[in-house]
Amino acid sequence: MTRPFLKMNGLGNDFVVVDARQTAFSPALDQVRAWGDRASGIGFDQLISIEGSQDGDAFMRVWNSDGSPVETCGNALRCVAWVLNPDASDKTLKIDTLGGPTKARVLRADAKTGTASVDMGRPRLDWREIPLSEDMDTLRLELKVGPYDAPLYHTPCAVSMGNPHCVFFVEDVSKVDVAATGSLIENHPLFPEGVNVEFVQVIDRDTLRMRVWERGAGITRACGTGACATLVATARRGLSNRAATVIMDGGPLHVAWAENDHVVMTGPVEVEFSGELS
Incomplete structure (x- = not known):
C-alpha cells in the first residue's frame, strides 16, 4: 500500500506531510527513520500526519527523523493550516496537537506557497511544565x-x-x-x-x-x-x-x-x- 504525501517546509524546516483524516497512518519506527534519511530516503526534519479531531478541524501528529514522537512543531502547523485551507478563506482553524490546541489562519496561499499565522497559546514557565527534573528558576537555570x-x-x-x-x-x-x-x-x-x-x-x-x-x-x-x-x-x-x-x-x-x-x-x-x- 502506498500513501500520498506532500514535501513541505517552513523557512527550510522540512516535512513529509500525510493526510490521514480518512485512513489511519501508523508507521513503524524503522519506516520513519528510513523515509527521513537524507542519503537513502526522502529526507525530512519531521514526519507529519494530519488526523481527524472530534472538537477541532484536525489533529497534527509529529515524528522526528530519528523516529521519536514529538508534542508539536510550529513550522509544521503553518504547513498543516495551508493543507486544510489552500484557498486562504477567511476562517480560523483549530489544530490539536499532543502539546495542546492551537489556532491558525492562512493569510495568503497559491499553488506552491503561502503565509500563515498560528496562535501557539501561552508559554509554560513553571519548572514542572517544561519539565525539569528539579525545582529551579526557569528564567535563569543553574546550568x-x-x-x-x-x-x-x-x-x-x-x-x-x-x-x-x-x-x-x-x-x-x-x-x-x-x-x-x-x-x-x-x-x-x-x-x-x-x-x-x-x-x-x-x-x-x-x-x-x-x-x-x-x-x-x-x-x-x-x-x-x-x-x-x-x-x-x-x-x-x-x-x-x-x-x-x-x-x-x-x-x-x-x-x-x-x-x-x-x-x-x-x-x-x-x-x-x-x-x-x-
Whole structure:
C-alpha cells in the first residue's frame, strides 16, 4: 500500500506531510527513520500526519527523523493550516496537537506557497511544565557548559511551547558550535524528556538572531516553537520587546507575545513536491 504525501517546509524546516483524516497512518519506527534519511530516503526534519479531531478541524501528529514522537512543531502547523485551507478563506482553524490546541489562519496561499499565522497559546514557565527534573528558576537555570570558572555558555532560560526549550544568550551566534553543545544539552539530566536548544544573539529590541538544535532531529534551518520560546525568553530578560523578528538560518519569522499571554507566530509555507510513501 502506498500513501500520498506532500514535501513541505517552513523557512527550510522540512516535512513529509500525510493526510490521514480518512485512513489511519501508523508507521513503524524503522519506516520513519528510513523515509527521513537524507542519503537513502526522502529526507525530512519531521514526519507529519494530519488526523481527524472530534472538537477541532484536525489533529497534527509529529515524528522526528530519528523516529521519536514529538508534542508539536510550529513550522509544521503553518504547513498543516495551508493543507486544510489552500484557498486562504477567511476562517480560523483549530489544530490539536499532543502539546495542546492551537489556532491558525492562512493569510495568503497559491499553488506552491503561502503565509500563515498560528496562535501557539501561552508559554509554560513553571519548572514542572517544561519539565525539569528539579525545582529551579526557569528564567535563569543553574546550568553551565565548559569550565566551571569560565563557562562558554551559562544561565539559560527554559520555556515550554508545548515542547521543551532551553535558550542560551550569546554575543555572536555564528561562533557557536551548535552540534556539540546542542547534543550535549539535549540529553542533560535536568531535562527528563530531552530538550530543544536555542542560541540567541540580540541584534536590537526588535530583531533576534537564533540558531537551533532540535531534539530528535539535530540542526535544522528553523524551528517555529523555538522562535516563540526565544522571543519569550528575551522578553522575560528585558532584552527585547514583546514582538520581534526572529532570524534563523532559514529566514525570518515574526513572533508576538500578546497581552492575553498567547504567543503568535507568522511566517511562510512552501510546497516542494508531492509523492507516495511505499
